[in-house]
Amino acid sequence: MSLKRKQMSIDLKTKQLILVEVEKGTLPKTKIAEKFGIPKSTLSTIIKNKDKIDEAVALGSTNSTKRLRKPMLEDVEKELLKWFKKARDSNIPLSGALVREKAKEICTSNGVEHMACSDGWLWRFQKRYNISCHVLSGEANKVADEDVNKWLQGFVKVRQSYSENDIFNIDETGVFYNLLPDRSLDFKKRLHIF
Numbered sequence: 423m424s425l426k427r428k429q430m431s432i433d434l435k436t437k438q439l440i441l442v443e444v445e446k447g448t449l450p451k452t453k454i455a456e457k458f459g460i461p462k463s464t465l466s467t468i469i470k471n472k473d474k475i476d477e478a479v480a481l482g483s484t485n486s487t488k489r490l491r492k493p494m495l496e497d498v499e500k501e502l503l504k505w506f507k508k509a510r511d512s513n514i515p516l517s518g519a520l521v522r523e524k525a526k527e528i529c530t531s532n533g534v535e536h537m538a539c540s541d542g543w544l545w546r547f548q549k550r551y552n553i554s555c556h557v558l559s560g561e562a563n564k565v566a567d568e569d570v571n572k573w574l575q576g577f578v579k580v581r582q583s584y585s586e587n588d589i590f591n592i593d594e595t596g597v598f599y600n601l602l603p604d605r606s607l608d609f610k611k612r613l614h615i616f
Contacts, residue, residue: 432460437468437475444469495537501528503551506607515558515606518544552610558603 432440436458443454444465455465468475502525509516522539525547529537537543548554581589 430460432458432464432468434475434478438479440465440468441472441475495529495534498525498528498532498534498537499547499550501532502547506551506553507609510606510608515603516608517603517605518607521547521607548607553607554610555605556608558606 440454440458440460443449443457444451449457451465452462455462458465502521505524505528506516506521518541522544525537525539525543529535529539
């Protein structure tokens with residue numbers, strides 16, 4: 423009767439250490455497998471997947487990553503990622519719902535009908551590309567002085583057509599219908615992938 427070996431997951435950090443040890447070339451592969459307590463077949467798989475591991479590290483995957491999964495529709499995600507980066511470079515705030523809608527739009531334009539674009543998919547997309555939700559801070563883009571002066575001149579003309587009894591101060595009423603979100607999805611670290 424043979425004993426079944428317990429299956430174990432190896433995190434990305436450990437896989438990197440294993441690859442460094444292999445690249446040193448000071449120990450035979452059998453000894454490296456013993457040193458890390460893994461079967462030789464697992465070591466071979468790690469070596470075979472070196473490029474995938476390096477890519478995951480370059481994209482900033484967390485050290486707790488165990489499996490390196492590729493997206494089901496890689497072309498759709500690449501196009502979505504380009505759109506995402508362009509939008510964030512333009513300081514456009516992005517919510518999860520907006521990213522999911524854009525993903526659906528890309529799927530439709532590419533003839534893909536079976537992609538769900540669910541919350542789970544969004545979570546995996548964010549994890550794959552090291553995206554998280556951030557509070558937006560910093561100064562807004564400055565408006566040109568000439569634009570401000572032009573608007574004020576127009577406002578003075580409009581104001582003259584009303585009597586004093588018809589003018590109200592509403593600076594404290596909180597008209598927020600055009601207010602942009604104060605949070606957005608963004609890269610944890612800026613990627614140089616495009």
